[in-house]
Every structure is written in C-alpha cells, then in structure tokens.
Amino acid sequence: MNLDRPWETPEAEWRADVGRVRAGRRLVPSAWPGGARSALALSFDCDHETFELGAGRSAIGRLAWGEFGRRTGVPRILEVLAQHDARATFFHPAVAALIDASAIQPIVDAGHEIGVHGWIHENTSRLDRQTERDLLLRARDTLAHLSGQMPVGHRAAQWDLSPHTIELVAEAGFLYDSSMMADDDPYEPLVAGRPSRLVEIPVDWVRDDAVYLLFNREPATRPFTPPEAVFDIFRREFDAAHAAGGVCQLTFHPFVIGYRSRIWILDALLSHARAKGDVWIATHADIARRIAQDLELTRT
Template sequence: MENRTSDIEQTAPEDPSAERPWRWPEERWRGLATRVGAGRGTGLHRWPQGVSVAVAISFDVDDETAPFCLDVTSPGYISQAHYGARVGLPRILSALMEYDVPASFFVPAVSMQLNPEGIGDIQAAGHEIGMHGWIHERCGDLSGEEEYALAERSVDVLRRYTGVMPRGMRTPWWDFSGHTLPVARHLDLVYDSSMMADDEPYELLHSGERTGIVEIPVAWIRDDAPYFPDNPADRQVMSPRQVLRIWKDEFDGALAAGGLFQLTLHPHVIGHRSRVLVLRELLSHISDQAGVWFATHEEVARHAGKRIDIPPHHT
C-alpha cells in the first residue's frame, strides 16, 4: 500500500495544558453541569382548584438598552428601540386590559429611568414589575463583584420608581452566570425566569443544594425575538400568523397536559400592528378555553413554592 502520510499537513501538537473539553477532569465537567441544577418540580395538574392550565405572559421592556448593550449608538438604530416605549407598550397594555390578563414586565434599570411614565402605566394597570439587569448587560461578561453591584443598583432604581421590592428577575439575554444564583439568593428573590430545564416550574439547586428559589422556565420557541429579528440581515422567515400557530400549539399542549404556558415578548418587537394582532388572537384563543388561570410570574412562583415545599420565609 502506498504511503500517503506525506499528503497530511504536519502541524505541531497542541499545548497539552490547553483547557479543551475532552481534556477536562471529571470534577470540572461534573461541576459545570451541576453548578445550577433543576430540583424538585411542581409536576402537572397542580394548579388551584378547578384550574386546568396556568398562563404566565411576560414582557421584557428593553427599549434603548437593547442597542446600548451591544454598543450600538446610532440614532437610526435607537429609533427602533423608541418604538417599544412610544407605540408598542401602549398597544400591549390595551390588549391585556381588553382580555383582563395580568402580566409580568421585566425592566432594565436604565429603561425604567428613560421611560418612567411607561413604568407608571404598567404599575397602574396592576401588572408585576421585575428585574432585568442594569442596561441589559450579559452576566457572563461581568465579574462577581460587578454582577452584585449592578444588581443592587438595579434594585434601588426599581424600588425608587415603583415603591416595591422586586420579587423576581430575568437575566438579560437569559445569560445566567456562575454568580447569578448567589446574587438572587442575596436579594432574597422568590423566583427567577431565565432557565430552560423544564416546561413546568421547579426549584433551582446550587451545586446540589436547595435554594428556595422557584424557576419559571423560559424557551426560545416561546419568545418573539428569534422569529422577528431587529437586524435586517437576520431575515424574518416566518409570518406573524405562522408564529401564532406555534404559540397556540404550545398553549394547547400545556392545556392538555395540565401544565404551564409561559410566553416572553418585547414591546419593540411584538408591538407592531401585524404582530400585536397575533397577540390579541392568542389571548382570545386562550380566554375561550375553560379552566385557565392567567397569573403573574410571581403568583405562579408562590403557588409552585407551596407545592414543592419551599420554606415559608421564601414564599
């Protein structure tokens, strides 16, 4: 057989000290996999008496922080973000009022300071307001000290503008770092809504230890941003009504199973005419079903906490 080893590019061996995943010791990969874990869940058919499905609708009020966190500062791009506060939010609040739906709004502290009137409208309508970072920063880009400091600054702003202590948070970008769970425990939060280990609520574990924090899980399939990207280079490939079909199927599946239907939306994304129409049709479809419990994320978390025996001081 002809020797063809000369045809193979000869390269120097990699540095054996390089931290490539296949070189990790078990302690490392096992520790990373279990650093933030999924504990006991609520299971199905565990809602208040007579309820067949829980529905938790949420909105991330990113507005200008969406481009700011990407270091994009052109007025043209920022004008897209202005749309959320100027047009999207009022349309959303109108739709929620029409169908008598309570919702949870997760607001970066900078967004809150830029649009205090909108925050007042959210609160006046009886909706929940939760934490969503300082300026929509990625937690993974922060040191532990920075994440703690920004979280405490965010809490101070939220309390100043709403008069209440936030009971839940959603990390910007759903980027949950190794420091995030200790930060949430430090703030004595009831719940988080950034993780994706289940369809139903569950307790977060920290390296196997119970935390008393309920997770209201999210999923990209139940988020408007992937379907309707801001960047024109990320071409929209689905019509709003195709997305409506997916969300209806997700809800119908939750109804059939006796579970939770959670949805994440953004005023600057879902607030456009053809898209808010889809939101209204979805709320109409859900409202037509029997045994639906529309609840805020905090209400779902508190109920779930009782079902999974979280100590009373956390609920």
C-alpha cells in the same frame, strides 16, 4: 474549559461545570386557583433603548427602534391585556426604566408586575461576582423606587447567566428567576447540589417572539417566520401545557410584537386561552407565590 480543545478538559472540571446549577424538583402545584386546569404566564421584556446601549453602542436609529417599544409597543400591549382582563409581567432593565420613568406607572396602574432584567441589558456571563451583585441590587432598588413595588422576579438579560447568577438572585431575596431552560414547567434550581429555595419559571427560545420576528444587522438575523406561524407555535405550546395541567410561559418584546401587523398574535392567543374557560392567566410572581404556598403546605 479549554475552548479550543474541550475534549482535554479533566472529568472533575466538566462535572463541576455541569453541576454548578442544575434543575431540582418540578414545582407544579396540586391545584391552580379557581379550579383552573393550567396557567398562562405572559412576559414582556422591555429592553427599549438598552437593546442597543447594553451592547456598548449608541446608534441613533437603533435607539429610536428601542424607543418604539416604550412609546408604541407597550401601550398597544396594555390595551390588548385590558381587553382580556389579563395580568402579565414586564421585565425592565433599570436604565430602560430611568430613561422615561413615567412610562412605568401605566403598567403598574393596570395591575401588572415589574421584574428585574439587568441594569443596562448587560451580558451577565461576562461579569465578575461582585460587579454582578452590585448591578443586580442597584437594578432591583431602582425599579422598586420607580414602580412603588419591590421586584420579586429576576430575568437575566439575553438569558445569559454567570456561574454566580442563581446564587446571587437567591441571596438577594428574590422569589423566582425566569432565565433558565431545563424544563417546560417550573422547578427549583439546585446550586452546587443544594436547593436554592427559588422558583424557576423557565423560558425557552421556542417560546420567544424575537427568535421568529426580530430583524438585526449585527449579528445578522432576518425574520423568516410569518406571524401566522408564530401564532400557531405559541398556540400549540399553550394547548400542550393546558392538556398536561402545567404552565405555558411566553416571552414577548414590545419593539418586536408591538407592530400593527403583529399585535394580533397576542390578542388571538388570549382569545384562545379565554375560550378554554379554565386557564389562570397570571403574573410570574403570582404563579411563583402559588407554587411557594403549595410547597409550604406540603412541608407542614
């Protein structure tokens, strides 16, 4: 693509770009476990210090900000999840896990999933294919060693994907990806028109706490949404998914949601979901496995 004059791009080129990775069939199973009407997929992106390191910076204050996520945010999150007997997925850049390997164990011991979130929270879209592949496999194997469980889920850092990301994730044997935004409910990504055999559990900025609550100097962003409004947005997303019988996927960050004045959002959402009485609150991996199982049954 010509960044300065995109209108001059030949049709064959923009069609190839658009067709590289597309959404295939929607993947909502015929029934959720236990007679549930819908599924709630909670995820926590444990960027920690790599929020700074992955941008090529090492400011002491910002590293401490990331450390807050591991030191304070994650324990508060685990406490709330335990109160509601809820399982969730914690996506980790491998470097964030290596900085304090002992912090992984309480997450695993509580029955939660560990997923891959890059090596050092690098921008995947800037990598050549071989480098991206090497970092993906290194991150997967490092997290497997630290957690004692082989990760089956991938989420690109910053949700930035290269033209090769989905293909590489499939080749590496992952069960699912959670980086794309082509639907509310899970679907199968197509790579150059071919089924990838991956389950995509889509994300979206509207369902991400950082969009509303993250303060940042560079690039300059300022929180402008009060916690009550964030809760209302997430609750409405959940209620609509529940009414449709689909999946509500939400993304949180321990160094964003983990503050005393914000952790109540997670608690209130879980209380609201449990009050429905027919919601399956599960890890991304369990949801992907349920979908894959259902599809396998329909193929035979």
